[in-house]
Amino acid sequence: MSSSELKLPDYREQAPAVAARFQRIRERPVILSVRDLKKSFGVNGATHIVFDNVSLNIHRREFVCVVGPSGCGKSTLARIVAGLDEASGGEILLDGQAVAGPGSDRGMVFQGYTLFPWLTVRRNVMFGLQMHGKDVNTAEAEAREWLDMVGLAKFENSYPHELSGGMKQRVAIARALANNPRILIMDEPFAALDAQTRCQMQGYLMQIWKKVDVTILFITHDLDEAALLADRILVMGTNPGRVVEFIENPVPRPRSPDQFISPEFLALKKRLEEHIHPPMEMEAAEKLPMIKLTEAGDEVE
Ligand SMILES: Nc1ncnc2c1ncn2[C@@H]1O[C@H](COP(=O)(O)OP(=O)(O)O)[C@@H](O)[C@H]1O
Numbered sequence: 008m009s010s011s012e013l014k015l016p017d018y019r020e021q022a023p024a025v026a027a028r029f030q031r032i033r034e035r036p037v038i039l040s041v042r043d044l045k046k047s048f049g050v051n052g053a054t055h056i057v058f059d060n061v062s063l064n065i066h067r068r069e070f071v072c073v074v075g076p077s078g079c080g081k082s083t084l085a086r087i088v089a090g091l092d093e094a095s096g097g098e099i100l101l102d103g104q105a106v107a108g109p110g111s112d113r114g115m116v117f118q119g120y121t122l123f124p125w126l127t128v129r130r131n132v133m134f135g136l137q138m139h140g141k142d143v144n145t146a147e148a149e150a151r152e153w154l155d156m157v158g159l160a161k162f163e164n165s166y167p168h169e170l171s172g173g174m175k176q177r178v179a180i181a182r183a184l185a186n187n188p189r190i191l192i193m194d195e196p197f198a199a200l201d202a203q204t205r206c207q208m209q210g211y212l213m214q215i216w217k218k219v220d221v222t223i224l225f226i227t228h229d230l231d232e233a234a235l236l237a238d239r240i241l242v243m244g245t246n247p248g249r250v251v252e253f254i255e256n257p258v259p260r261p262r263s264p265d266q267f268i269s270p271e272f273l274a275l276k277k278r279l280e281e282h283i284h285p286p287m288e289m290e291a292a293e294k295l296p297m298i299k300l301t302e303a304g305d306e307v308e
């Protein structure tokens with residue numbers, strides 16, 4: 008059977024349990040509200056618009072993934088929400104309050120490893136707690152709890168260089184969550200990990216999210232990752248960056264990689280693929296000029 012014969016459901020079709028779950032999510036308070044956000048840069052006297060008119064609401068304990076082609080402004084959006092960059096227009100409200108600059112109400116985990124190499128794992132997690140005025144004993148006890156949560160209690164006295172990439176990211180998650188953020192912003196946190204570790208980390212993150220009262224804004228270019236993790240998926244387009252669609256993920260929870268071949272998963276993935284790799288692009292690629300003609304018989308199919 009060719010793939011064109013494969014009959015997939017509409018990606019908007021939701022089983023009753025999934026529809027009921029989205030109904031419950033919509034009834035929860037809005038934690039993050041982004042309104043008409045715009046970001047532009049001056050480049051050689053001209054204005055380059057990164058994105059324009061980006062608006063979205065994220066509800067409490069919702070897991071939102073952001074996907075979109077490279078350069079559409081995903082990281083810029085994450086940095087502005089985190090308060091690390093300034094918007095050129097629009098506003099961001101967290102719990103109804105305008106966001107201005109970084110704050111402990113937002114935790115951030117990046118792709119690159121950002122632990123302090125000269126501090127032990129425990130001290131890395133304690134750092135923010137002590138910065139916010141907690142005494143050493145309290146900070147130490149809380150850091151241990153968070154390290155336990157990410158399965159690294161045994162490594163509290165290790166230094167970052169002694170850990171694998173996945174373990175470093177688990178410490179980074181513990182460190183971000185220790186400050187009790189309202190929202191955890193993750194910019195391609197698993198992109199540098201090998202496929203197997205990435206899969207484990209996705210499992211860890213789902214477990215942690217179940218136990219902690221936190222809302223997650225997760226940027227990724229991996230469509231499988233978005234379909235596995237997200238409640239809703241914000242699809243961004245490029246030139247200029249903008250919101251193309253905000254999709255309610257039809258895949259039921261609890262999730263597991265076994266669902267990668269379920270009809271809902273495939274229908275969603277197909278929709279995401281259409282956005283990220285539109286057919287026009289494929290046609291254009293086929294029309295690329297032949298740069299070097301090979302010997303007869305070298306043709307590939
Ligand atoms: N400081 C900056 N000055 C000028 N242009 C920038 C700056 N930061 C990002 N950009 C531009 O903004 C666009 C979006 O970047 P980014 O948010 O990193 O995209 P993504 O994460 O989706 O790949 C890119 O075209 C990038 O060149």
Ligand SMILES: [Mg+2]
Pocket residue numbers: 081082083
């Ligand atoms: Mg990026």
